[in-house]
Amino acid sequence: MQHVHIAQLSKSFGPTQALRSVDIDLHGGSVHTILGENGSGKSTLIKALSGVVAPDAGRIAIDATEVRLSSPRAAQALGIHTVFQEILTAPNRSLTENVHLGFHPWLRDRSSAADQARRTRELFESLGITDVDVAAEAGDVPLYVQQVTVIARALLRSPRMLILDEATAALGMGERRALFEVIRRLREDGAVIVFVSHRLDEVIEISDTITVLRSGRVVGHVPRAEATPAALLALMAPERA
Numbered sequence: 753m754q755h756v757h758i759a760q761l762s763k764s765f766g767p768t769q770a771l772r773s774v775d776i777d778l779h780g781g782s783v784h785t786i787l788g789e790n791g792s793g794k795s796t797l798i799k800a801l802s803g804v805v806a807p808d809a810g811r812i813a814i815d816a817t818e819v820r821l822s823s824p825r826a827a828q829a830l831g832i833h834t835v836f837q838e839i840l841t842a843p844n845r846s847l848t849e850n851v852h853l854g855f856h857p858w859l860r861d862r863s864s865a866a867d868q869a870r871r872t873r874e875l876f877e878s879l880g881i882t883d884v885d886v887a888a889e890a891g892d893v894p895l896y897v898q899q900v901t902v903i904a905r906a907l908l909r910s911p912r913m914l915i916l917d918e919a920t921a922a923l924g925m926g927e928r929r930a931l932f933e934v935i936r937r938l939r940e941d942g943a944v945i946v947f948v949s950h951r952l953d954e955v956i957e958i959s960d961t962i963t964v965l966r967s968g969r970v971v972g973h974v975p976r977a978e979a980t981p982a983a984l985l986a987l988m989a990p991e992r993a
Contacts, residue, residue, distance in 0.1 A: 753831060753912040753944055754780045754815055761810035763796050770796040771807065772968040778913075783935060783945040785955050788965035789988055794948055795837070797965070798917050801946065802834040803827035831912030835919045837948075839898050843891025848872040850890050851904045875904035880930030895922045903931065913944040920949055932958055952981045964988055 756778040763771040771793045778784050788794050799805040801812070803821040811818050814830060821827045827834075841850050848865075851872045863871075872886045879900045890898055899922040906914060916935075920928050935945055935958060949955055955962060962974040964987040972987045 754942075756913065756944055757811075757813040757816075758797075758801075759811050759813070761797070761800060761807050761812070763800060763805060763807045770968050771800070774810070774965070774968070774970055776963050776970065776973075778944050778946060780912075780942045780944050781939055782960040783939055783947055783958050785947045785949070785959040785962045786965065787948075787955060787962050787984060787988065789990075791967070792965040792988075793968040794965055795917070796968075798834065798836075798915055798946070798948065801827070801913075801915060802832065802836075828909070831910075832915070833906040833909050833911040833913070834915040835903050835906050835917060837918040837921070839895065839902055839922065841890040841898050841901055844889055847876075847884065847886045847888055847890055847893065847897070847901050850901050851875065851886075851908055853905065855908060871908065872904065875907055876900060878907075878930065878934055879903060880927040896924060896927060899923060900927060907934065911938070911943060913946070914938060915946040915948075917948045918950070920951065920954060928954070952984060955979070955984070956981070966990070 758774060758776040761771050761774040774797060786794050786797060796805065800807050801821065803824045803826050806822065812821060813819065819830060842853065848869045852868050869886050876884060876886065881897065881900050884893065884897055890901060903919055920931065923931065939945055947958060956979045959979065960976050962979055962984065963970055964972045964974065964984065966988060974983065
């Protein structure tokens with residue numbers, strides 16, 4: 753996946769227009785942040801890219817081929833994997849089971865329980881977690897471990913496009929640093945990374961390009977070299993009458 757082109761994407765929910773003719777280009781080997789206040793359209797854009805909601809108008813093309821992301825399964829089949837803002841785990845299943853949920857399609861040999869546990873530990877270690885029992889149930893571990901579990905689930909699938917929607921919100925500093933190292937490795941491998949965070953220091957540190965949304969519209973594409981807190985806040989600020 754070298755290029756994702758989003759053209760004139762629009763979506764309304766009743767009288768509320770969440771996206772208004774949004775144009776964005778996402779490139780492989782780069783981190784592209786979507787930034788905006790609450791209600792700016794970030795979540796709707798992420799859900800459209802993830803196959804959760806269908807846009808009313810516009811198109812999404814991957815490497816010049818238009819695609820229809822009609823469901824999360826359709827998006828995942830194209831290598832698009834999303835870590836949503838809501839931490840989605842099965843509380844009564846182990847961390848290993850949560851990481852591997854849905855990973856084995858029909859007609860593929862299942863890996864052994866020991867192999868799954870080993871791979872889960874490897875993923876957790878890459879995300880800065882070394883002291884958690886991967887056999888523990890997800891409902892019994894702290895929130896930050898649940899967040900790491902969801903991120904590990906996406907990484908297990910070797911995403912061609914990884915969408916992280918406020919994925920650092922529940923993480924401590926050590927886990928954030930480890931996640932950023934993972935993001936950098938994925939970027940070096942040519943993946944498309946879409947990052948959403950309200951923390952401007954994180955955005956400026958990890959992003960190659962920042963697209964700012966306001967009231968469902970793109971109000972600016974800011975390259976990393978020009979990204980300062982003042983410049984980003986000015987773009988995010990509501991329009992004055």
